[in-house]
Amino acid sequence: MRNNRLSNIYDRRTVIRSNEVVADGHYLLRCECAEIAQHARPGQFIHVMVSQDTGMLLRRPFTIYTVDGHEITMLYQIIGEGTKRLSEMPVGEPLHVLGPLGNTFDFITHPEPAILVGGGAGIASLMLLATALRKNGIETIGLVGAQRQERLLSVADLEAIGITVHIATDDGSIGHHGYVTDTLIDLLEKMNWHRPTIYACGPHGMLSVVAKIAANYGVPTQIAMENRMGCAMGVCLGCVCPVRTDTDTIEYQRVCTEGPVFNATDIVWDI
Ligand SMILES: Cc1cc2nc3c(=O)[nH]c(=O)nc-3n(C[C@H](O)[C@H](O)[C@H](O)COP(=O)(O)OP(=O)(O)OC[C@H]3O[C@@H](n4cnc5c(N)ncnc54)[C@H](O)[C@@H]3O)c2cc1C
Ligand code: FES
Numbered sequence: 001m002r003n004n005r006l007s008n009i010y011d012r013r014t015v016i017r018s019n020e021v022v023a024d025g026h027y028l029l030r031c032e033c034a035e036i037a038q039h040a041r042p043g044q045f046i047h048v049m050v051s052q053d054t055g056m057l058l059r060r061p062f063t064i065y066t067v068d069g070h071e072i073t074m075l076y077q078i079i080g081e082g083t084k085r086l087s088e089m090p091v092g093e094p095l096h097v098l099g100p101l102g103n104t105f106d107f108i109t110h111p112e113p114a115i116l117v118g119g120g121a122g123i124a125s126l127m128l129l130a131t132a133l134r135k136n137g138i139e140t141i142g143l144v145g146a147q148r149q150e151r152l153l154s155v156a157d158l159e160a161i162g163i164t165v166h167i168a169t170d171d172g173s174i175g176h177h178g179y180v181t182d183t184l185i186d187l188l189e190k191m192n193w194h195r196p197t198i199y200a201c202g203p204h205g206m207l208s209v210v211a212k213i214a215a216n217y218g219v220p221t222q223i224a225m226e227n228r229m230g231c232a233m234g235v236c237l238g239c240v241c242p243v244r245t246d247t248d249t250i251e252y253q254r255v256c257t258e259g260p261v262f263n264a265t266d267i268v269w270d271i
Helices: 034-039 081-087 120-135 155-160 180-190 204-217
Strands: 010-023 026-032 045-049 060-063 066-068 071-077 094-101 114-119 140-146 164-169 197-201 221-224 240-244 250-254 261-263
Touching: 010 034, 010 081, 026 081, 034 071, 034 094, 045 071, 060 071, 060 081, 060 120, 066 120, 071 081, 071 120, 114 120, 114 180, 114 204, 120 140, 120 155, 120 197, 120 221, 140 155, 140 180, 155 164, 164 180, 180 204, 197 204, 204 221
Parallel strands: 114 140, 114 197, 140 164, 197 221
Antiparallel strands: 010 026, 010 094, 026 071, 045 060, 045 094, 066 071, 221 261, 240 250
16 A cells, blocks of 8 residues: 655646647646646646636646646646647636645666556656656656557657657557557566566556556556546545555545555456
8 A cells, every 4th residue: 555645735826838739639738836846746746727617617637747947747638628628728828726736656766677658648647757767767668558640649758868668559550559558568578677667557448457467477566547536635535446455455545635646456456
């Protein structure tokens, strides 16, 4: 069990500095939030108010993608009304941002390879971690999956910090033709490491496969869950996921406060 939630949380009104398309249906939004930038840790997220219209009052959660001085970015996919509206917001538009929220990825500073597995927009949750791993001199390999080449994310950003990236696309338009989890098996079969660690984020089905592969190969794995959220403050219980406790019972934990990062072996995948 892990619970390393940090305590500094800020509710800030900022303005959008840039909000640009980076791939088909995906945008990178940049804004200034000095305190959030200062306290953000890998895996943590912000809760963003997209609109104050009736029906849009719930904030939307997004992982902090990068931190640069007083600025943070978020990389997001258009899914529904909230993210569509967000994509239409121009530079200079005010934005309410709450964060940094949630717990963080743990990493040990052994010179052992870290394997990042990102499916679709899930790779966004691994970028701040990727930066921290490289800053600590940890060899890191990125496995990035997308439906097709036009929707591929973050490859250049990962390569720019010295990460070797293997790509998989569902339609075979670039890289391995198939799932990103195929490239994980391939890597674990070919490589002869002492103690790799896997960090993963993506669709629930992909994450459950990553957890099974990790268990088969005995590789410790941390997973960032992206359940739908209401309050993001631990109150509404809208985000819970089933987790196996130390006494081997199952309890529902809040992804917003006990997560979003869990050990893959703690999550009960088949409920
Ligand atoms: C901790 C956390 C971090 C996240 N980080 C990122 C990120 O960095 N980049 C990114 O692109 N997305 C991220 N997400 C997902 C993002 O929050 C949702 O895609 C967004 O809230 C959808 O809002 P919407 O108004 O566009 O869609 P809605 O109109 O709310 O929903 C549209 C449809 O998508 C489904 N849906 C909405 N949210 C989710 C979800 N989380 N899981 C499964 N189905 C969903 C709904 O059931 C509905 O069918 C994160 C989620 C969490 C919990
Ligand atoms: S979103 Fe309300 S408890 Fe997690």
